[in-house]
Amino acid sequence: MLNKDQIKQLFPDWEDGLYESIIEHAELRTAPAGATLLKMGQNIKSTMLVVEGTVKLYQENEEGAEYFMYHLNPGEACAVTMVCNYHLEQSQVLAKAVTDVSFLAIPIEFMDKWLNQYKSWHYFVIRTYRLRYEELLKTIHETAFKNMDERLEFYIKRQVKQFGNTLKLTHQEIANDLNTSREVVSRLLKKMENHQWIVLNRNSFEWIKKD
Amino acid sequence: MLNKDQIKQLFPDWEDGLYESIIEHAELRTAPAGATLLKMGQNIKSTMLVVEGTVKLYQENEEGAEYFMYHLNPGEACAVTMVCNYHLEQSQVLAKAVTDVSFLAIPIEFMDKWLNQYKSWHYFVIRTYRLRYEELLKTIHETAFKNMDERLEFYIKRQVKQFGNTLKLTHQEIANDLNTSREVVSRLLKKMENHQWIVLNRNSFEWIKKD
DNA sequence: TATTGACTGTGATATTTATCACAAAGTCCT
DNA sequence: AGGACTTTGTGATAAATATCACAGTCAATA
Missing domain, CATH: 1.10.10.10 (Winged helix-like DNA-binding domain superfamily/Winged helix DNA-binding domain)
Known part of the structure; x- marks a missing residue:
């Protein structure tokens, strides 16, 4: 597992308690370049925070065709996996490791708890959604008009x-x-x-x- | 202005203080069917919460061509206008009234304050982003594959x-x-x-x- | 060095979508 | 009733993209 300083460098401005919760409950996982990290339709069991490497996010259709949407870099998170209680928990995206990657996996049962507990986590979730939303807008722009x-x-x-x-x-x-x-x-x-x-x-x- | 019960019916589960802040600081505006509520590139000055009617959200390109993304209904909010301090404040979407609409306009300076102050507002913002993000995914799916x-x-x-x-x-x-x-x-x-x-x-x- | 397999180049053709052209039909107004 | 205008239908053609076919090139390795 990473230590507090390492996490802090990637995810600055969090509360101390949040770093400690991460250390206690998150799992540091790795995957080789090319690995599929999340399939479409798959049940989401944990939230993914990228630590090292680059992740590619795709849409996928019934026949397995793919459509690239955006990259995730260290310090960024997968918006789709930040599931809250009130919502469906099936992945609508495909995520693949471009390079060898390591990431923090946090079981989704902590999402609601941490939203309640840590203001900085709340901000982080909003920021994540906002950034991904903007990336999607760009992707739509290209796809629809060009x-x-x-x-x-x-x-x-x-x-x-x-x-x-x-x-x-x-x-x-x-x-x-x-x-x-x-x-x-x-x-x-x-x-x-x-x-x-x-x-x-x-x-x-x-x-x-x-x- | 709406009274507390009217707002509560549209936006349930908020804190009492939030309803009162809305009543104090939000402005109830109306627009006729077909009106443009938000242009691309326009500086965002207020957040929009739909009260009555239907709003259509578009992408727009340089030549003024439009691309429909999704609808907003009463009780829903425009994710793009929920600007927080750390982010750009230029609209990346075009919003139009489909029917006659009324909506609550909240000056964006309250966004950060309310995020700090009201947990229920925080949840509402996250929920809004999540719902819009999912709509965008559907739009991309159709556009890219069909x-x-x-x-x-x-x-x-x-x-x-x-x-x-x-x-x-x-x-x-x-x-x-x-x-x-x-x-x-x-x-x-x-x-x-x-x-x-x-x-x-x-x-x-x-x-x-x-x- | 010979073989195999992955990658690239390119013609030919089919399909999908865009554009142009114009006619027919409905609506509004006087 | 007679224009003027908007909406719809549809043929002809152009442009963009997809698909098929096949040859050439490079790299790995047996």
């Missing part, structure tokens, strides 16, 4: 922000995230290369557009 | 849930909400009529599909 070339550019920029200019992604992986086909992604990337926005390599490419 | 025929069906079902089986909507209005063109909507509605899902009239149609 063509695939612009959506791909938006997607790449998000990745660049997360991981830097050199991205280790295959065309197929990108196509999965955007719910399109590999061929479409290949052709659009080739166009971006012609416009000198990227340099293409096998299994990776580099974002070089300056704007 | 073709226009299925999206139109989903849209109509949402409207039916709100307003009953007879919907007073022109094809152009539907097209605007779904960010598509009037012709596409006309053709798809005609198909639905052939399948006996709807009965078409001028300026309205009726949902008769049983499933």
Whole structure:
């Protein structure tokens, strides 16, 4: 388990008691890159606070197609798993580890208790929802209004922000995230290369557009 | 202004002090059907709690195209306007009155104060975010995975849930909400009529599909 | 170095959606 | 009744995206 200072660094401004409750009741779990942390429809048993690594949040449809929504980084939390008593407890999202990750898992029975007990937890929950809500708005904006070339550019920029200019992604992986086909992604990337926005390599490419 | 009992009926389970603060500081405003209540990019000055009527929430793009996300009903609140100190205060959504509406407008300077002061307000804010977040997830699901025929069906079902089986909507209005063109909507509605899902009239149609 | 498998490029074609064009039908107003 | 305007229907065509087919390239490894 982490010690108080380590938790405090990730989640500043909490009450002392909250840190102690975390240490007492949370479990520090790890998962390797690529692991599925939460499936759609799965019963939610614990809240997830990211400690190390990056988590990707998806929508998923009946056939298993995926749609990328946003990233979670250390110090951030999964809004969906912050279940309160008055609400359904089935996950509506799919969460996957992008890198090796570690996270704090808190059994959901503490959610209501802590909301009552710790003001700083209350604020944290609100902040988490607000940030995720805003990410969803951006995702809707791209999806509803833009063509695939612009959506791909938006997607790449998000990745660049997360991981830097050199991205280790295959065309197929990108196509999965955007719910399109590999061929479409290949052709659009080739166009971006012609416009000198990227340099293409096998299994990776580099974002070089300056704007 | 509403009296305490009226507010209590719409927003049950609040603390007494919160009702009194509402009465003291909130303003009861009205707007006619079709009015714009909140523009994208607009500075948020007050939180909106719906008292009567139905409000529609949209995303909007640079060219003024709209994309319908969800409805707000009496007793519900606009998550976007529940601004806390630590966050930007520019609206990322467009809100319009569908019917004549009345709503309570609370200056945002009370948000932080009330979060500190009233536990029930805190819960209300979390609940609001959670409900809106879930609506956004549904919207993304439809937009990302479905073709226009299925999206139109989903849209109509949402409207039916709100307003009953007879919907007073022109094809152009539907097209605007779904960010598509009037012709596409006309053709798809005609198909639905052939399948006996709807009965078409001028300026309205009726949902008769049983499933 | 030969084979295998994953990844990429690209033409051809199909499907979906958008756009243009115009006619027909309903509504409102005088 | 006669316009003027809004709404709806529908063909023709264009543009965007999806799907199929297949070849070429790279990397791992037996």
